[in-house]
Amino acid sequence: xxxxxxxxxxxxxxxxxxxxxxxxxxxxxxxxxxxxxxxxxxxxxxxxxxxxxxxxxxxxxxxxxxxxxxxxxxxxxxxxxxxxxxxxxxxxxxxxxxxxxxxxxxxxxxxxxxxxxxxxxxxxxxxxxxxxxxxxxxxxxxxxxxxxxxxxxxxxxxxxxxxxxxxxxxxxxxxxxxxxxxxxxxxxxxxxxxxxxxxxxxxxxxxxxxxxxxxxxxxxxxxxxxxxxxxxxxxxxxxxxx
Amino acid sequence: xxxxxxxxxxxxxxxxxxxxxxxxxxxxxxxxxxxxxxxxxxxxxxxxxxxxxxxxxxxxxxxxxxxxxxxxxxxxxxxxxxxxxxxxxxxxxxxxxxxxxxxxxxxxxxxxxxxxxxxxxxxxxxxxxxxxxxxxxxxxxxxxxxxxxxxxxxxxxxxxxxxxxxxxxxxxxxxxxxxxxxxxxxxxxxxxxxxxxxxxxxxxxxxxxxxxxxxxxxxxxxxxxxxxxxxxxxxxxxxxxxxxxxxxxxxxxxxxxxxxxxxxxxxxxxxxxxxxxxxxxxxxxxxxxxxxxxxxxxxxxxxxxxxxxxxxxxxxxxxxxxxxxxxxxxxxxxxxxxxxxxxxxxxxxxxxxxxxx
Numbered sequence: 001x002x003x004x005x006x007x008x009x010x011x012x013x014x015x016x017x018x019x020x021x022x023x024x025x026x027x028x029x030x031x032x033x034x035x036x037x038x039x040x041x042x043x044x045x046x047x048x049x050x051x052x053x054x055x056x057x058x059x060x061x062x063x064x065x066x067x068x069x070x071x072x073x074x075x076x077x078x079x080x081x082x083x084x085x086x087x088x089x090x091x092x093x094x095x096x097x098x099x100x101x102x103x104x105x106x107x108x109x110x111x112x113x114x115x116x117x118x119x120x121x122x123x124x125x126x127x128x129x130x131x132x133x134x135x136x137x138x139x140x141x142x143x144x145x146x147x148x149x150x151x152x153x154x155x156x157x158x159x160x161x162x163x164x165x166x167x168x169x170x171x172x173x174x175x176x177x178x179x180x181x182x183x184x185x186x187x188x189x190x191x192x193x194x195x196x197x198x199x200x201x202x203x204x205x206x207x208x209x210x211x212x213x214x215x216x217x218x219x220x221x222x223x224x225x226x227x228x229x230x231x232x233x234x235x236x237x238x239x240x241x242x
Numbered sequence: 243x244x245x246x247x248x249x250x251x252x253x254x255x256x257x258x259x260x261x262x263x264x265x266x267x268x269x270x271x272x273x274x275x276x277x278x279x280x281x282x283x284x285x286x287x288x289x290x291x292x293x294x295x296x297x298x299x300x301x302x303x304x305x306x307x308x309x310x311x312x313x314x315x316x317x318x319x320x321x322x323x324x325x326x327x328x329x330x331x332x333x334x335x336x337x338x339x340x341x342x343x344x345x346x347x348x349x350x351x352x353x354x355x356x357x358x359x360x361x362x363x364x365x366x367x368x369x370x371x372x373x374x375x376x377x378x379x380x381x382x383x384x385x386x387x388x389x390x391x392x393x394x395x396x397x398x399x400x401x402x403x404x405x406x407x408x409x410x411x412x413x414x415x416x417x418x419x420x421x422x423x424x425x426x427x428x429x430x431x432x433x434x435x436x437x438x439x440x441x442x443x444x445x446x447x448x449x450x451x452x453x454x455x456x457x458x459x460x461x462x463x464x465x466x467x468x469x470x471x472x473x474x475x476x477x478x479x480x481x482x483x484x485x486x487x488x489x490x491x492x493x494x495x496x497x498x499x500x501x502x503x504x505x506x507x508x509x510x511x512x513x514x515x516x517x518x519x520x521x522x523x524x525x526x527x528x529x530x531x532x533x534x535x536x537x538x539x540x541x542x543x544x545x546x547x548x549x550x551x552x553x554x555x556x557x558x559x560x561x562x563x564x565x566x567x568x569x570x571x572x573x574x575x576x577x578x579x580x581x582x583x584x585x586x587x588x589x590x591x592x593x594x595x596x597x598x599x
Contacts, residue, residue, distance in 0.1 A: 056464070082466035094461040096454060107454050110447070111466035159466055 007070075009034045009194055010055070010086070010163055015064035017047075017054050024050040026218045027064065032163060037185065037195045039205040039226065041239055042215035048198040049091055051215065052165045055196075056088035057081045068163070083111045087161035091168045091198075093152040097141030101132050104140050104151055108158025118158070125154040128187060146177030153184065163194045170201050182208055202239040206230050214239075279430055282423055293422035296494060298534035299429030300487045305514040305530040306436045306523070307483025312512065313521035313583070314444060315476035316456025318378040320508055321365075321385025325481035327503035328361050329354035329488020331392055334405040334498040340398075347411030351432075351489050358485025359478040366477030370470055373459070385508050393500040404499025411493050418493070425494040432490065433527075436483055440523050443479070452476055510537075517572055519579030528580050536568055 008031035017025040025047045032038045042048050053059040055066050057078035066073045068086050082088070096104050105125060109118040126133040129150045135143065140151055149169055156164060166185065170178040178201065186208045189195050199205035206212055206226040214222040214235065222235070229235050282292055304326060311319045332354040336345045345353070365384045369377050392399045399405065410417045411424070418424040443449050451472045454462035463469050492498045510533065518529020541564060544557040557564070572580070 058460070058463070077468070077470075078463045079466045079468045082464060088464050090460065090464055094458050094464075096457040096461070098457060099453065103450075103453075107450060107462075107465055107467075110451065110454070155465070 011067045016062045037209045039209035039212040046215040047218040085162035087159045088165040089156040108155035292426040296426040302530045303487040307480045309526045311480035315452040319381045321381040323503045323507035324388035325358040325484035326488045329485035330492035333489040333492040337409040354485040354489035355482040359482035362477040362481025389500040519582040521583035525581030
């Protein structure tokens with residue numbers, strides 16, 4: 001059933017992560033192909049965030065490997081991973097609330113040295129999030145939760161990702177914003193960015209994803225197409241509600 | 243005449259923070275700069291006044307440097323006086339009979355800056371993983387170690403007695419001597435350079451990276467910012483400012499000893515930042531001037547004032563009490579500092595709103 005990982009954009013193999021004496025990931029493998037949206041589902045404490053953090057270099061795995069675009073990332077500093085086109089929009093948005101929206105976006109393009117290129121990217125991001133355009137010079141702290149999430153994603157896009165890691169983008173948002181966020185993720189994907197999506201809102205995630213992994217207690221217990229997951233009674237019972 | 247130019251850039255740099263500075267305001271700054279730099283040439287200000295102003299100017303340099311570390315990059319450094327000491331001892335060892343080395347003051351300004359900057363990196367690198375309180379404690383330790391080292395390396399540093407009879411700087415063959423005037427003008431010029439440097443840094447890529455680190459270091463790493471290098475840069479540049487300040491300080495005093503660089507100096511400079519408005523260049527300048535004024539002018543006069551008012555108290559032992567009172571009062575009435583940066587103001591307003599909810 002498992003699709004081949006060879007030649008994937010992101011290839012995670014047998015990843016083991018330990019925090020002190022606690023093992024958070026017990027040898028997980030997953031892959032994301034060019035242009036794909038892949039959902040990573042699982043309950044609280046299953047290891048989803050740890051997975052993203054070890055991919056983006058914030059956590060050093062005890063063993064296993066992460067390769068992006070055919071190059072091993074082991075020992076690569078997080079800032080260099082971000083510059084190579086693998087951008088992580090962390091859980092909790094973590095926007096710079098005391099800076100303006102424009103400053104937030106410009107910091108997203110920190111690694112871009114050309115002013116024109118940064119301007120071009122900002123225009124593109126603002127065309128995806130017109131709401132931010134109206135408030136460009138407002139302090140980011142004045143935005144609503146949903147708008148802050150848009151800014152967080154917009155800031156990550158400014159870095160020009162080929163693969164975007166999104167950690168719980170819909171967490172704590174009003175239902176209307178949740179819809180918008182998922183629509184936006186799909187739009188970003190249609191513009192050519194692959195997405196690895198960690199979500200509590202499994203049903204919405206499966207509706208936009210091509211494939212999904214199920215993570216339980218630090219182990220990948222299932223990999224399937226999104227449709228197959230949606231049709232699986234055990235998945236429905238555990239993660240999608242009745 | 244160079245001081246006229248530098249003096250004017252000083253004030254424009256300090257206060258002209260908007261891109262479109264009104265012409266009238268520029269005129270005021272240029273006028274002020276002219277007054278500050280040319281006034282003493284025409285005999286304005288007594289030697290004692292210029293002496294106080296030169297001391298204040300050295301503290302402005304220190305505050306501008308510490309502002310880069312604490313105000314821009316958000317790294318709480320409680321041992322900043324260590325770099326001041328390194329600059330001062332650089333001058334003391336390389337321009338005195340101590341080793342018979344007599345390098346010129348102007349060269350040592352750069353050497354002091356470079357050495358202090360290098361120690362900024364050396365002392366900064368073990369602290370890179372630390373934040374907030376932990377960082378503060380480790381830097382506090384460095385601040386204690388450095389004067390101790392100077393005190394105990396008696397063969398090189400003269401131990402507790404320090405090094406005396408340092409060379410007077412000279413310009414075009416004319417020695418500065420003991421008059422305050424030349425030190426005042428040099429300090430003013432250096433402040434000009436420091437202001438322009440600080441201002442350019444703030445609006446540069448490095449400045450934006452520092453701001454991101456200060457706000458959220460993890461998010462900064464996610465955005466491709468090399469946080470390690472940027473934090474070391476903040477330590478090094480901040481330390482270099484203190485190194486320059488130390489060289490001028492030693493030259494002006496013609497003497498160094500370990501007790502000049504104790505913990506109080508670090509705290510004093512930090513108080514200047516907090517009081518003036520952390521992160522805001524103009525605020526920092528004002529904070530250091532106000533605190534120096536309080537320390538050197540108002541407090542020494544307080545007993546005279548009390549006696550003139552026939553108050554039955556002796557205030558000569560109450561300096562620290564009054565000093566503390568002034569700090570507390572300013573923090574109560576202007577918690578964001580006298581001239582806050584926009585971000586700092588936003589932060590305090592946020593918390594006020596949060597309290598109101």
